Amino acid sequence: MVPAIRIHASAASRARNLLRTVQYTHPPSCPCHSNPNHHHHHPRTPTLADHVRRHMATPPDPSREKEYAFEMAASSIRFGPGATKEVGMDFANMKAKRVCVVTDTNVAKLDPMKQAIEGLTREGIEFTVFDKVRVEPKDSSVKEAIAFAKPYNPDAFLAVGGGSVIDTAKLMNLYTVFPEADFLDFVNAPLGKGLPVTKPLRPLVAVPTTAGTGSETTGTAIFDLVSKGAKTGIAHRNLKPTLGICDPLNTRTMPSAVHASSGLDVLCHSLESWTAIPYNERTPRPTNPINRPAYQGANPISDIFSLQALRSTVKYLPRAVKDPEDFEAQSEMLLAATLAGVGFGNAGVHLCHGMSYPISSQNPGYKHAGYDVQHPIIPHGVSVAVTAPAVFRFTAASNPDRHLAAAEAFGVDVSNVKRESAGEVLGEALSKFLYDLGDQPLGLKNLGFKSEDIESLVEGTLPQRRVLMLAPNLNSELEAEKDELRGLLEQSLEY
Amino acid sequence: MVPAIRIHASAASRARNLLRTVQYTHPPSCPCHSNPNHHHHHPRTPTLADHVRRHMATPPDPSREKEYAFEMAASSIRFGPGATKEVGMDFANMKAKRVCVVTDTNVAKLDPMKQAIEGLTREGIEFTVFDKVRVEPKDSSVKEAIAFAKPYNPDAFLAVGGGSVIDTAKLMNLYTVFPEADFLDFVNAPLGKGLPVTKPLRPLVAVPTTAGTGSETTGTAIFDLVSKGAKTGIAHRNLKPTLGICDPLNTRTMPSAVHASSGLDVLCHSLESWTAIPYNERTPRPTNPINRPAYQGANPISDIFSLQALRSTVKYLPRAVKDPEDFEAQSEMLLAATLAGVGFGNAGVHLCHGMSYPISSQNPGYKHAGYDVQHPIIPHGVSVAVTAPAVFRFTAASNPDRHLAAAEAFGVDVSNVKRESAGEVLGEALSKFLYDLGDQPLGLKNLGFKSEDIESLVEGTLPQRRVLMLAPNLNSELEAEKDELRGLLEQSLEY
Known part of the structure; x- marks a missing residue:
């Protein structure tokens, strides 16, 4: 936890170190050399100066260069039998005033929804329930859900259900935060424009009732884009739920x-x-x-x-x-x-x-x-x-x-x-x-x-x-x- | 990704399922029975109604009951040699206008800081640098850092350094968001009051320059509480950085x-x-x-x-x-x-x-x-x-x-x-x-x-x-x- 003291290397040893790095990582780790197509740019052995120059400059043609980094993002996950009953307190803790609860007609009758509603009620939090999520959502069902959410303008979302429910809630959240956006703006390219999500969304707590999609941890939402005759979706880290509550009591009723x-x-x-x-x-x-x-x-x-x-x-x-x-x-x-x-x-x-x-x-x-x-x-x-x-x-x-x-x-x-x-x-x-x-x-x-x-x-x-x-x-x-x-x-x- | 259809079980089968759950998990997974001291509460074999009642009610004495859930939270992590140069774009993407850059006098002279400053400058983002982090922070050094951050009132923080730097930046962020708080309010009990952090903090991007503390992923900040003669700290999920940028080029200079x-x-x-x-x-x-x-x-x-x-x-x-x-x-x-x-x-x-x-x-x-x-x-x-x-x-x-x-x-x-x-x-x-x-x-x-x-x-x-x-x-x-x-x-x- 407590760091060791950081020793300041001399300029000469730093230069030596950088040179070694570059030599070691060439290929594959030096970002400017990962694409073999670029080797003709400097047929001679590159000098340290070459490398520093290249590291400073914009890479020549990023569209042909390979990736050099990865980014891991996941929702916070709470796991425990009975944890669903904590969800009202979670919304109280985040000072939510208007929660949009998203589910489908089947799950609406099950115990996880009962727990969630009891939790919100106990904390005195105003909420409304949208229980019309279509299993295997279509663009039309998603748009219907969005049309429900926009005028209510919730400050937080709660999804209780399988992947269809959680995915639909992500999209309700997205288009409530971007009310002027065209639906295709964020849909994966090439079917949609695939624009990145440039603002944080509102808090979304997901309570899965199936053990399959993993949607409670991801920034992905899948639906049928009927107008283009294809299954596609929207995928961006900002769509991921704030918290996934994985309560094994909730998957008990799966046949x-x-x-x-x-x-x-x-x-x-x-x-x-x-x-x-x-x-x-x-x-x-x-x-x-x-x-x-x-x-x-x-x-x-x-x-x-x-x-x-x-x-x-x-x-x-x-x-x-x-x-x-x-x-x-x-x-x-x-x-x-x-x-x-x-x-x-x-x-x-x-x-x-x-x-x-x-x-x-x-x-x-x-x-x-x-x-x-x-x-x-x-x-x-x-x-x-x-x-x-x-x-x-x-x-x-x-x-x-x-x-x-x-x-x-x-x-x-x-x-x-x-x-x-x-x-x-x-x-x-x-x-x-x-x-x-x-x-x-x-x-x-x-x-x-x-x-x-x-x-x-x-x-x-x-x-x-x-x-x-x-x-x-x-x-x-x-x-x-x-x-x-x-x-x-x-x-x-x-x- | 796409969920299987959720089948609605009949009320009878749900009751049977819940009963089986309870039987299976008793002990250890049924939350109301994990503490053996509680068994005297119902010496007879508990009925389904008992369990439902207990699941609905507040547990009798939580201070003596064992935990039944865990929660995993971690910063997003980007890993790649050279990734430090992306950090300016990250702040531009989050629309930061005033960034407080936190480092120490040694790291201030090294390449990771150069990359970070160049990135912010390239994006035209206003920033200020606090480079006085004390290695192995004390309450006095932390307070000095907080006193620097409060009047600047940044909308985001960037920490470049080892665990001392990242930990100090977390604390600068915390007390900028809670400017009226007493320093001991959030310090771990029993030395401090150990209050939970009730609001989200401002975005903090951490760029570690050592491979040790893991502070870029955690909600923990450690320092010497000299007034009490002990090493302690503040620990809450909300302190964790938004993003840790792990760039192996940045640890090259470690002796x-x-x-x-x-x-x-x-x-x-x-x-x-x-x-x-x-x-x-x-x-x-x-x-x-x-x-x-x-x-x-x-x-x-x-x-x-x-x-x-x-x-x-x-x-x-x-x-x-x-x-x-x-x-x-x-x-x-x-x-x-x-x-x-x-x-x-x-x-x-x-x-x-x-x-x-x-x-x-x-x-x-x-x-x-x-x-x-x-x-x-x-x-x-x-x-x-x-x-x-x-x-x-x-x-x-x-x-x-x-x-x-x-x-x-x-x-x-x-x-x-x-x-x-x-x-x-x-x-x-x-x-x-x-x-x-x-x-x-x-x-x-x-x-x-x-x-x-x-x-x-x-x-x-x-x-x-x-x-x-x-x-x-x-x-x-x-x-x-x-x-x-x-x-x-x-x-x-x-x-």
């Missing part, structure tokens, strides 16, 4: 099938963020830190979260699904969902999520067992996991060691596995995990897709640039990329 | 001896937070979440940070100390310091830190090799590490598995070690690590302390309640506690 599909979302969050391209391979390097994306590629801090979440999911998800009384496993899955949220919220996801959006929206009529709804539904976690075996077979070549470590998390003894077999071994472990979990479609055919649907799924995946740009091993040339996506979907037909 | 002692601070942050009492063994349970301390005991999220930081420190600290050109090791140590900061910033430290304060302040005249200062000095990291072998021999009985895992992080093959030998094995591994690191005092005698000094060191340790309360295995009865501290200090005389 087994919901535990399973939410948990598969956690599995893919952790696996995709763990295997995403490294942050320092991403281009372009932002010229202003406000433009550094939340989805920035794998980095040494997201790695810790992602791997821990993966290990927990492998251990506890089967227990949480099979035994509705296994409160320990359910609690651990809620924690894993949050950890994975911090991981992918800062590193991103890639191919499984990119392909999941058209898989869900082009559903040929599949209705997942255990979901008590009137219409066909491929739960998000199911649509994500169905391509996972093929995806990680494909991505393994980019980083066999990481894929072997992931296979090891599934309990595979990898001590004698060759690095070139990493993808096969991880794909096999994933297929087995899905099979053992039970009631999971083992391939797109089980969802009703046919070979002739693949082209349309490929076309539906292509607009997901924000996640595809983080896919390791994916060809950057359009036709080659389409071939690769086609191959992944074909291999996902059945297994 | 080898500073690398070593800063790194020993990281080592003890990680080991102490990893072995602190679990959060749900801490009493009292706060009646308002604002009173939940930052130092709350080990929890499943701090654990991840602490163990990773420990592993990195064991691997990279010896390299960073021995080879001033090993930029990879230095970068990894900066990252480890930050990770350990998140770990101990939310879990706390205990005996090594508690005893380090009197060891440093009662220095009999020791001047650590490699420190180019005129006066005797026991660097903070040295004063912390010198008792570590004795401390972890003592604490091991509280949780042998954790101590074995720590020994494993030092490379010890623990597969055949008995649990009752965990302390011995970890203590031995620590002694060897300190010996191999070189130039470390192997015991208090090397610092000039004699047996007759121990009583005074014990007396100097006792006021450190905030950390002692997290020490596992320490007797809560005063005379027994003194005996135990005496024993630890005696065993630390030489090894």
